[in-house]
Amino acid sequence: MMKKTDNALRRKGDCWNESFVASDPVTERKVRRLTAAGFNEKPTYHTNTAFTADGEFMVFVSGRVGQTALMKAHLASGELTQLTEPVQGLVSRTDFHKLSAPHRCPGDGIDGTRVCLAPRTHWTVFIQGRSLRSVQLDSLDERTLIEDMGEDWLEGAISIDPAETEAIVPLIPAHPELRKGLPRTRDYIAHFAASGGMRTRYMRVPLTGGPAEDVFIDEGRGNAHCPHCSADGKLLLIDRDLPPKFWCGGDDGKTNRCWILNLETKALTPIVPRNRQRFQVHACWTFDGRYVFYHGWRAEGGWYVGVADRNGRIVREHDFPDAIGYGHVSADPKRQAIILDGNVTKDMLMWLFWDADTPRLEPICRHTTEWDSLWGQLHDPHPAADPTGRWIGFNAAHGGRSDVFVVDVEKEACA
Numbered sequence: 275m276m277k278k279t280d281n282a283l284r285r286k287g288d289c290w291n292e293s294f295v296a297s298d299p300v301t302e303r304k305v306r307r308l309t310a311a312g313f314n315e316k317p318t319y320h321t322n323t324a325f326t327a328d329g330e331f332m333v334f335v336s337g338r339v340g341q342t343a344l345m346k347a348h349l350a351s352g353e354l355t356q357l358t359e360p361v362q363g364l365v366s367r368t369d370f371h372k373l374s375a376p377h378r379c380p381g382d383g384i385d386g387t388r389v390c391l392a393p394r395t396h397w398t399v400f401i402q403g404r405s406l407r408s409v410q411l412d413s414l415d416e417r418t419l420i421e422d423m424g425e426d427w428l429e430g431a432i433s434i435d436p437a438e439t440e441a442i443v444p445l446i447p448a449h450p451e452l453r454k455g456l457p458r459t460r461d462y463i464a465h466f467a468a469s470g471g472m473r474t475r476y477m478r479v480p481l482t483g484g485p486a487e488d489v490f491i492d493e494g495r496g497n498a499h500c501p502h503c504s505a506d507g508k509l510l511l512i513d514r515d516l517p518p519k520f521w522c523g524g525d526d527g528k529t530n531r532c533w534i535l536n537l538e539t540k541a542l543t544p545i546v547p548r549n550r551q552r553f554q555v556h557a558c559w560t561f562d563g564r565y566v567f568y569h570g571w572r573a574e575g576g577w578y579v580g581v582a583d584r585n586g587r588i589v590r591e592h593d594f595p596d597a598i599g600y601g602h603v604s605a606d607p608k609r610q611a612i613i614l615d616g617n618v619t620k621d622m623l624m625w626l627f628w629d630a631d632t633p634r635l636e637p638i639c640r641h642t643t644e645w646d647s648l649w650g651q652l653h654d655p656h657p658a659a660d661p662t663g664r665w666i667g668f669n670a671a672h673g674g675r676s677d678v679f680v681v682d683v684e685k686e687a688c689a
Contacts, residue, residue, distance in 0.1 A: 281311035281312060281338050281339060282338055282339045282341075283336065283338050283339070283341050283342075283343045283356060283360040284356055285356065285359065286343075286356055286357065286358055286359045286414060287355070287356065287414055288355070288356050289353055289354065289355045289356075290353070290354055291351065291352050291353045291354065292308075292309060292310040292311065292352075292354065293306050293307060293308050293309075293310075293351075293352025293354075294306070294307045294310070295307075295352075298639040298640055298681065299640065300622070300637050300639065300640055301637055301638065301639055303638070303639050303681050303682055303683060304681070304682045305639050305679055305680070305681045305682075306349070306352055306679065306680050306681075306682075307677050307678075307679050308334075308347045308352055308354065308677070308678045308679065308680065309334075309336065309354075309677045309678050310677070311338055311675075312336050312337050312338035312339075312675065313336070313337040313338075313364060313648070313652055313675055313676050314334055314335070314336045314337070314345075314386075314669070314676050314677050314678045315334060315335050315337075315385070315386025315387065315650075315651070315652050315669055315676060315678070316332065316333070316334040316335075316386055316656065316658070316667050316668070316669055316678050317333065317334070317386055317387065317389045317390060317391070317431075317656075317658070318387050318431055318499075318651075318656050318658070319556070319558055319602050319603070319604035319613075319656045319657060319658050320431065320433070320499065320501040320558050320559070320604075320658075321501060321504060321558060321559050321560070321561055321604075321605055321658075322391070322392075322393050322434070322436075322501075322502075322504065322561075322661070323389075323390050323391060323501075323658060324389075324391055324658050324660075324667055325391065325393060325658070325660035325661060325665070325667070326391070326393050326394075326396060326411070326660075327393035327394045327661050328661075328662065329349070329660040329661060329662035329663075329664050329665055330348065330349065330350070331346050331347065331348055331349065331396075331411060332346075332347050332349060332660070332665070332667050332678075332680065333345065333346055333347075333357070333389060333391050333398050333411070334347065334386055334389075334667075334678045335384045335385065335386035335389060335400075337364040337383060340362060340363070340364060341360035341361060341362055341363070341364075341383075342360065342361055342363060342364060342383040342384040343356050343357070343358050343359065343360045343361070343384065344356075344357040344358045344384060344389065344398065344400055344409060345357060346411050347678070347680075349660075349665050349680050357398070357409050357411065357414060358384075358402075358409055358416070361382060361383060361384065361402055361403070362382055362383070363381060363382035363383030363403075364383050365381055365383050365385065365649065365650060366381055366383055366384070366385035366388060366401060366429075366650075367381035367382065367401075367403065367404065367428065368381070368385065368388070368401075368428040368429055368430070369381065369385060369649070369650045370452075371428055371448055371449040371452055371462060372428070372449075372462045373458075373461045373462055381403075382402075382403040384400055384401065384402050385401065385650070386669075387431055387650075387651055387656075388400060388401040388429055388430070388431055388432060389401075389432070390431070390432040390433060390434050390441065391411075391434075392434045392438040392481070393438075393661060394438055395410075395438045396410055396411040396412055397409070397410050397411075397417075397434075397438070397481055398410075398411060399419070399432050399434060399441050399479075399481070400432070401429045401432070404422050404423050404424065404425070405418060405420060405421055405422060405423070406418075406419040406420040406423060406429075406432075406441075406443065406479060407419060408481065417481075417482075417483060419441075419479050419480075419481070419483065419486075420479065420486060423445070425448060425453050426447065426448055426453060427445040427446065427447065427448060427475070428445065428446050428447070428448050429443055429444070429445060430443070430444035430445070430446065430497060430498035430499060430500070431444070431498055431499050431500070431501075433499075433500050433501045433502050433510070434481070434502070435502050435507040436502060436503075436504050436505075436507045437507055438481065439480065439481055439482075440478055440479060440480050440481055441478075441479045441481060442476055442477065442478055442479075442489070442500050442502070442510065443476075443477045443479060444474055444475070444476055444477075444497045444498060444499070444500050444512075445474065445475040445476075445477055446472065446473070446474055446475075446496045446497065446498070447466070447471060447472065447473065449462050449465065450465065450469075450471075451465075463518075463519065463520050463522065466496075466517065466520065467517045467518035467519070467520070470494075470517075472494055472495065472496050472515075472517065472520070473491060473492060473493050473494065473495070473496075474491070474492040474495055474496055474497040475488050475490075475491055476488065476489050476490040476491070476492075476500060476510070476512075476535075476537075477489070489537055490535060490537065490540060492512075492514060494516070494517075495514040495515055495516060496513075496514075496515040496520050496521065497512050497513045497514060497515060498513065498521065499511070499512065499513055499557075500512050500535075501558065501559055502559075503534075503559055503563040503584065504559060504561060504562065504563040505562060505563025505564065505584075506563060506584070508536055508537045508538045509534055509535070509536060509537070509563075509584065510534070510535045510537060511532065511533075511534055511535075511557060511558070511559055511566055512532075512533055512534075512535050513531050513532060513533075513557075514529075514531060514532075514533050515531065516529055523553055524553045525553075526553075527550075527551040527552050527553040527570075527571075527573070528552065529552060529553075530544050530545055530546045530547065530552040530553070530554065531552070531553045531554045531555075531557075531570075532544075532545040532554045532557045532566065532568055533545065534566070534584065534586065543584075543585065543586045544586055545557070545566060545568060545582045545586050545588075546586070546588070547568070547570060547578060547580055547588070547591060548578075548580070548588055548591045549570065549572050549573055549578050549591070549593075550573045551570060551571055551572060551573035552570070553570055553571070554568040554569065554570040554580075555569055555570050555571070556568065556569060556601075556602045556603050557569075557603065558603060558604050558605055559605065560605045561605050561606075561607040561659075561661065562607075563584070564583065564584065565581050565582065565583055565584075565589065566581070566582045566583075566584075567579070567580070567581055567603040567604070567605060567612050568580050568581075568582065568603065569601070569603050569617065572593060572594075572595065574595065575595055576593065576594050576595035576596055576597045576598070577593075577594045577597045577601075577617045577618075578591055578592065578593050578594070579591070579592050579594065579603065579612060579614070579617070579626060579628070579633075580592070581612075581628055590628050590629070592626070592628065592633040594617060594618055597617045597618050599616040599617050599618070599619065599620040600616045600617070600620075600645060601614055601615050601616020601617040601618075602614070602615050602616065602654065602655070602656055602657065604656075604657050604658050604659065605659065606625065606659045606663060607659060607660075607661055607662070607663045608663030609625060609627070609663070610627060610628065610629045611625035611626060611627045611628065611636075612625070612626040612628055613625060613626075613638070613657045613658075613659065613666065614626055614657075615641060615654075615655035615656070615657045615668065616645075616655075618635060620645065621640055621641060621642045621643075622637055622638070622639070622640055622641065623637070623638035623639050623640075623641055623655065623657050623666065623668060623681070624636065624637055624638060625637075625638060638657075638666060638681060638683060639681045641655045641657075641668055641670045641679070642670065642672070643655055643669070643670040643671050643672070644671045644672055644673075645671075647671045647674065648671050648674070648675075648676060652669065652671055652676040653669070653670075653671035653676065654669060655668040655669055655670060656668060656669055659683075663683070663684075664682060664683065664684045665680045665681070665682060665683070666680065666681050666683055667679065667680045668680075668681070
């Protein structure tokens with residue numbers, strides 16, 4: 275293993291360690307900062323996205339000196355392995371079109387929110403420019419699944435089915451002015467709210483190669499997420515974003531955002547919150563595939579956090595009328611709890627134990643991210659537990675850059 279001597283990325287296969295371990299000041303759990311340079315981002319909070327099945331490794335994207343590459347972290351030691359050669363660009367084409375990244379940034383980089391790991395076979399699927407690619411964590415073998423997905427479409431977050439044989443990629447239209455090489459006169463949401471033309475294609479891609487196919491088209495609605503249910507690979511949890519606000523509020527909360535799509539029958543099951551403000555901001559499956567966690571703004575102020583089953587029935591919905599922060603929901607494989615990174619507190623990861631009429635909150639560790647300080651979602655913690663329940667990974671932005679962390683929730687000492 276070589277010693278890291280500068281902030282630049284290296285070559286595919288190079289290894290180094292730049293981690294630092296500290297005790298959380300609130301819970302005394304061991305928290306390892308895995309990175310010490312650049313802009314770093316783990317995959318999002320959806321189940322089976324970031325970790326290997328044994329909880330040994332996590333994948334993330336590192337952007338340094340104008341380049342990005344996919345990385346592997348050994349969680350117990352902090353050793354990093356660079357999985358791909360560096361490519362130019364700090365942001366993805368999708369973020370550039372949707373105006374969540376600076377105008378001056380090229381859109382050919384790898385984005386951490388559009389990376390998905392198959393936990394058992396260790397194939398990681400990611401977007402690079404307009405191509406869909408995969409790399410194997412152990413051998414570093416690479417595959418090009420789709421050479422060019424075209425200039426007309428933007429990719430959302432990838433999901434790999436429980437059998438680890440195929441991926442689903444949601445696609446929404448590119449910004450029409452940028453697609454033609456014209457200056458942007460209005461932002462992405464404003465264009466499609468005024469002019470129409472929004473639709474989502476759900477594209478199935480075999481992981482061993484072969485032709486891709488559209489398996490569902492949702493006219494008039496946008497989507498960026500489609501995680502598979504771990505207990506039934508034909509079920510996807512999807513967003514159906516309506517104008518005029520799309521992912522920033524839909525039709526002002528008149529219609530629920532979250533639905534379960536059956537890929538075989540094309541049936542759509544709505545998940546309708548009890549609160550009259552029905553736009554759920556985020557949602558995810560539980561590890562066993564029995565439930566969906568979701569949260570959203572209350573019409574009366576504050577937030578609600580809810581649990582639904584696979585038939586769309588609301589099992590629990592807890593109100594937090596005084597909560598004012600932003601945040602996400604994710605699952606824990608060992609606990610009847612929802613992992614929160616905001617909503618009830620702006621600087622902590624928390625467990626919300628939901629299976630009772632009165633919810634119980636328990637702190638995990640501090641993240642102290644500087645919300646809204648960077649482009650895209652680099653500043654969002656996006657906490658996610660590994661399949662064994664030992665680790666929770668998260669991002670945090672401080673001082674104009676971002677790092678990836680893991681907290682050992684079993685309170686075992688990190689080597």
